[in-house]
Amino acid sequence: MHLTSLLNAASLLVAGCFILPFSVADVAVRPIPSIPALGNLHDLAGLSELPPAVCPTVRSCQPTAVLHRCCSPVNGRLVLAQQWTPKLGRADQFTIHGLWPNTCTDGMTGKHGCDAKRNYPKIGEIIQKADPMLFNHMQMSWPSDRGDSPAFWQHEWEKHGTCLSTVEPACQKNAAPYSDVVSYFRMVLGLHRTYDVYAALKTAGIVPNGTYKRADMEMALNKAWNVRAILRCSGRRLKEVRLWFHMQGTDQFVPTSPLHASSSCGESVEYPAK
Numbered sequence: 001m002h003l004t005s006l007l008n009a010a011s012l013l014v015a016g017c018f019i020l021p022f023s024v025a026d027v028a029v030r031p032i033p034s035i036p037a038l039g040n041l042h043d044l045a046g047l048s049e050l051p052p053a054v055c056p057t058v059r060s061c062q063p064t065a066v067l068h069r070c071c072s073p074v075n076g077r078l079v080l081a082q083q084w085t086p087k088l089g090r091a092d093q094f095t096i097h098g099l100w101p102n103t104c105t106d107g108m109t110g111k112h113g114c115d116a117k118r119n120y121p122k123i124g125e126i127i128q129k130a131d132p133m134l135f136n137h138m139q140m141s142w143p144s145d146r147g148d149s150p151a152f153w154q155h156e157w158e159k160h161g162t163c164l165s166t167v168e169p170a171c172q173k174n175a176a177p178y179s180d181v182v183s184y185f186r187m188v189l190g191l192h193r194t195y196d197v198y199a200a201l202k203t204a205g206i207v208p209n210g211t212y213k214r215a216d217m218e219m220a221l222n223k224a225w226n227v228r229a230i231l232r233c234s235g236r237r238l239k240e241v242r243l244w245f246h247m248q249g250t251d252q253f254v255p256t257s258p259l260h261a262s263s264s265c266g267e268s269v270e271y272p273a274k
């Protein structure tokens with residue numbers, strides 16, 4: 001797949017930039033130019049077969065940086081979605097919806113994820129076996145409102161987890177089977193613990209069982225992390241809060257604002273008790 005995309009990229013370059021503008025005679029006498037530096041070397045840089053021994057801790061989606069896909073996520077804007085669902089999870093905690101690697105232009109990756117070969121069956125069992133503590137935390141923090149949490153995790157892994165290049169098995173030395181799955185879910189749990197939306201709202205005096213101005217809720221989240229968070233509603237009710245991140249290296253997250261997303265809430269938002 002990598003080789004194919006290199007060839008595609010190279011032939012596009014050649015076709016687009018060099019051969020077409022010249023006559024056949026020109027081509028015969030002109031030396032074939034070397035491939036020039038591109039604005040986006042990200043994909044090309046990911047083509048070398050082995051990950052570097054040490055990754056530079058570069059911010060994802062930096063246009064000028066040469067980033068290996070193992071060192072920095074190709075889909076380098078990550079969206080952490082946290083849900084507020086009455087009766088689901090702790091009364092003082094948003095639960096996890098998912099961590100979605102968006103493209104660097106903040107587009108969603110495909111509906112069917114990024115690597116069908118890694119749509120492993122029985123994700124719940126894989127996690128339970130590899131890391132029982134992680135499994136327990138996920139049952140608390142990442143429950144499904146439809147009752148089948150492992151099916152929810154399965155969906156999130158297939159559609160989103162397979163799009164995080166840095167955890168691919170080829171990027172991990174002596175990767176144990178399913179280390180990509182375990183790395184992804186550990187990462188999401190860690191991020192959820194760090195970016196505590198309930199606490200950020202509470203600091204601003206915004207607690208459940210009340211109706212608040214959307215602007216005040218957004219301001220509270222902006223105060224906490226200095227970025228624009230996106231509120232999602234079902235009718236007037238708060239349903240979800242989304243936060244965007246770049247990655248710094250392979251394991252640090254830096255909050256950033258979304259490029260396109262907008263709120264689905266009105267000016268006044270119900271924040272129901274759980």
Ligand SMILES: *[C@@H]1O[C@H](CO)[C@@H](O)[C@H](O)[C@H]1NC(C)=O
Nearest residue numbers: 091208209210211272273274
């Ligand atoms: C929510 O607020 C209402 C009225 O302010 C109160 O009667 C009710 O007990 C509260 N419910 C919870 C779960 O705190």
